[in-house]
Amino acid sequence: MSSLPLTRVDFDAAATRISGKVRRTPTLEAVACKSDPAPGARLLLKLENLQPTGSFKVRGATNTVMSLSDEEKARGLITASGGNHGLGVAFGASMSGCPAVIYLPESTPSSKAAKLQEWGAEVIVHGAVWDDANEAALARAEAEGLTYIHPFADPRVVAGQGTIALEMLEDNPEIDTLVVAIGGGGLIAGVATAAKLRNPDIRIIGVEPIGAPTHHAARAAGHLVTLEKIETAAGTLAPRTSAELNFGLISAHVDELVLVSDPEMKTAAEWLWTEAGVAAELSGAAALAAIRSGGAAVEAGSCVGVIVCGAGTDGIG
Structure with a gap:
């Protein structure tokens, strides 16, 4: 193929x-x-x-989280999302008992940000679109050694x-x-x-x-x-x-x-x-x-x- x-x-x-x-x-x-x-x-x-x-989004996020090593999970997870991938990562993190940081663009519905917070994720709203939020998430992942999970790539x-x-x-x-x-x-x-x-x-x-x-x-x-x-x-x-x-x-x-x-x-x-x-x-x-x-x-x-x-x-x- x-x-x-x-x-x-x-x-x-x-x-x-x-x-x-x-x-x-x-x-x-x-x-x-x-x-x-x-x-x-x-x-x-x-x-x-x-x-x-x-x-x-929970499918890809869960498959990725379940594929991580214990050391990668222990460092904490981070991603940028329009909302749905972030919820998937937070779901996987909750199952695995590790912390999660989710960057969201300003266009994300407030209901999704609230749900992420209810699941224990740290939520940061940054930038007008996903690309802006992702740039900030990548910078923080590098600075703090967090395990970054890309939403599609x-x-x-x-x-x-x-x-x-x-x-x-x-x-x-x-x-x-x-x-x-x-x-x-x-x-x-x-x-x-x-x-x-x-x-x-x-x-x-x-x-x-x-x-x-x-x-x-x-x-x-x-x-x-x-x-x-x-x-x-x-x-x-x-x-x-x-x-x-x-x-x-x-x-x-x-x-x-x-x-x-x-x-x-x-x-x-x-x-x-x-x-x-x-x-x-x-x-x-x-x-x-x-x-x-x-x-x-x-x-x-x-x-x-x-x-x-x-x-x-x-x-x-």
């Missing part, structure tokens, strides 16, 4: 490592009462919003996120298309790589906000780019740049990248709530928004897996 550094062994090992520590989330078949987002297709929603931290994180694809294709091997939201790229890098290892013919569609087209711009340029500005309310999908690991895996395994607007994500979040009783944040509704808007073309008769990647109410009402 690829010379890139992740194999089926890595994904299987991650699945074993996190088993019993995170939830094997259910897949809900979407049956619309009023408006069908994918007429003629079968639509399956993987409910990662039901994870104990409210998002898929770490093979252990990517392998943990890829366990979602293993579960989806084990439960529903007939899935022929996966639609996945993209922030830094850890989720789609893991899901796409694991899915293609299982079924090389499966179609993978990545979804970004129009106001944060990090990977869309990188694919057009043929190399990593740094966006000048971020213009989306979906903060967990809004790094100004990604990393070579993720760019390489996405280039190798993701068939198409599409963009959605904030209003389209909000409409999709409202559909999830009114039609399926699922409370998803804007980023959690991005994949469905791509289908509803027509950006991700879905053929009649296909079986489409959609990852509802995070919980929240910012898109409802």
Whole structure:
């Protein structure tokens, strides 16, 4: 498949490592009462919003924390996050009995900062976007010898996120298309790589906000780019740049990248709530928004897996 550094062994090992520590989330078949987002297709929603931290991020973070040595954990953990990865690291740190420091950008919902503090993490708000918070976290990690866990550019994180694809294709091997939201790229890098290892013919569609087209711009340029500005309310999908690991895996395994607007994500979040009783944040509704808007073309008769990647109410009402 690829010379890139992740194999089926890595994904299987991650699945074993996190088993019993995170939830094997259910897949809900979407049956619309009023408006069908994918007429003629079968639509399956993987409910990662039901994870104990409210998002898929707990998979990669837990796999990474459980892979650390006792000495690395004893030094204390540190990361920068739009909120969800920080919650995953705090969750893993709590299980392991080690301290955690989480840097957040100013755009992080206050509810996530409060939850981090309830779990015993030290929370620092720094900078307008994730990249600013990450720069500060890296500086502190170096100064104090803390163990830094990157939210997406770490093979252990990517392998943990890829366990979602293993579960989806084990439960529903007939899935022929996966639609996945993209922030830094850890989720789609893991899901796409694991899915293609299982079924090389499966179609993978990545979804970004129009106001944060990090990977869309990188694919057009043929190399990593740094966006000048971020213009989306979906903060967990809004790094100004990604990393070579993720760019390489996405280039190798993701068939198409599409963009959605904030209003389209909000409409999709409202559909999830009114039609399926699922409370998803804007980023959690991005994949469905791509289908509803027509950006991700879905053929009649296909079986489409959609990852509802995070919980929240910012898109409802």
